[in-house]
Amino acid sequence: MAHPTPHPRTISPSGTLTGRVRVPGDKSISHRSLMFSALAVGTSTVTGLLEGEDVLATAAALRQMGASIARSDDAVWTIDGVGVGGLLQPASALDMGNSGTSTRLLMGLIASHPITATFIGDASLSKRPMGRVITPLTQMGADITASPGGRLPLMLRGLCPAVPIRYTLPVASAQVKSAVLLAGLNTPGITSVIEPVATRDHSERMLRGFGATVTVEAAAQGKIISITGEAELKPQHIVVPGDPSSAAFLVVAATIVPESDVVVENVGLNPTRAGLFTALRLMGASIEELDRREVGGEPVADLRVRHAALTGIEVPPDLAPSMIDEYPALFVAAAFATGRTIARGAEELRVKESDRIAAMAAALSAIGARVEEVEDGLLIDGTGGDPLPGDATIATHLDHRIAMSLSVAALNCRADVTLDDASPVATSYPAFFDQIAHLQGDAA
CATH class of the missing domain: 3.65.10.10 (Enolpyruvate transferase domain)
Structure with a gap:
């Protein structure tokens, strides 16, 4: 791009x-509100959504995979979800623009679906390494072919059913944590992330709100965040x-x-x-x-x-x-x-x-x-x-x-x-x- x-x-x-x-x-909550609503069964609404280019890139990608996403004149966004496991094969590459959050979280979502997606982005995003997300998603069974240095453009082939893992974050990153948890949504069994240093917890809060079973426990090595797979998310009204x-x-x-x-x-x-x-x-x-x-x-x-x-x-x-x-x-x-x-x-x-x-x-x-x-x-x-x-x-x-x-x-x-x-x-x-x-x- x-x-x-x-x-x-x-x-x-x-x-x-x-x-x-x-x-x-909030940009982090805006991205997640669209993603989780797209995986819910039914109609969700979002008010206060950040209408910047990064979030709009997320919306466009979810539309390509089957979700219906519309904005009313009074800035209320309505999302008709496809259900966990219901993402469709996109007809063309997913253009992430400048958004690292869109890229890493959507890679997680797609990793446990039986579809293939190509991710592209602008010059800035294409310089950013994706290796820290590629590593755990590959362990879960996704097949990822990236450009040199683990960068975009990259192609991801999801695996369904994916393999649940217990993954320790090598560096504090809410995006990597969220990508693994999102892959775990459609993975049978329990997927866990061990977080030695606490990072932003919007994914955990919001996934619980949508009805997923998410637990957080303290351990000697840090927080252990676990999600029970094959979840059914319930539609929500979200105020960002x-x-x-x-x-x-x-x-x-x-x-x-x-x-x-x-x-x-x-x-x-x-x-x-x-x-x-x-x-x-x-x-x-x-x-x-x-x-x-x-x-x-x-x-x-x-x-x-x-x-x-x-x-x-x-x-x-x-x-x-x-x-x-x-x-x-x-x-x-x-x-x-x-x-x-x-x-x-x-x-x-x-x-x-x-x-x-x-x-x-x-x-x-x-x-x-x-x-x-x-x-x-x-x-x-x-x-x-x-x-x-x-x-x-x-x-x-x-x-x-x-x-x-x-x-x-x-x-x-x-x-x-x-x-x-x-x-x-x-x-x-x-x-x-x-x-x-x-x-x-x-x-x-």
Whole structure:
């Protein structure tokens, strides 16, 4: 898949940010709500779905395999499922665009169905290794032929019945865990994943909600998550909470731009996803939870964020799995703190949409931050709250989080910052630039 023509965008320094905004639906939950609904017997509805390119890629792939998925004018999505075991042979390749989540989870779903699928993606996704998913799915019986390095394009031939396994995750990854559990849905017997380090638990929560038998037990080697196969999923009405990974950029923006006062509404605060907010509070950020509640089985609150002076910290290593996608936003916050921030334990960033450690080191250095790159993170000496020089063009590497992180940093620079391509932002947060403009307009 060819990436569309780049769309450069220039970000100018901002005055105070004030007002209220609502972030898009959680990307992880949006993907899973479509997948599990497609495997239920009957009609499910989803409200609050993130309508970014990644989630739409999941919807398109599920349609190709027999699910009926439609959106009403009032943004309610209706899914008529095919039942576990009922996926149909797709007539053409499944185009995953830029979505690693779509790819890895759908590989899991298909692995225990008697069908063959070819996965393709854009230039960025085609550089990302899939070996960590290929290994357990091959153990379950799937036949997978990948491009060199375990990359896309790849062809997967599912096996039915597949073989239940007990698999220990070699590296913390919710996507690999979920892929194995999804393969286990249509596999006779009990499939188990041993998780030495806890990762986001949306799959376990939602599969239970759909009626699957999922158990979680503590053991000496970590959590053991097990699913009983040949499940029958029941249709659900799902309300998707706001994405904490998207909220991260607005929270950091309000924190670093002087005199800002912003309320970010409807933010999911699942403890396996909220590590960034913990780290920012350790640095001195002012993040107040308003109207804490539960939405669709997930804890949610409105976050009131006010500008605050930050102090550099050594980020606790045990926070890494619960904030892996938010490290780029944390790096930006650290660039404006007083003193040094040591942010390590994030090797996983090397194999995201881009090498986010190298990309953020280069981008922050280009706008004047003092950054030292190490294998598993960055060491950042902050400005003490002063603006950075800016006046640079940033390579976003087709990565939405790099683009949004540097857009936030640019709000507290002395001169403009230009993104070489802002179009990847649409994969997860289509309204991002409009919402920043809204917060700037309210300040006027």
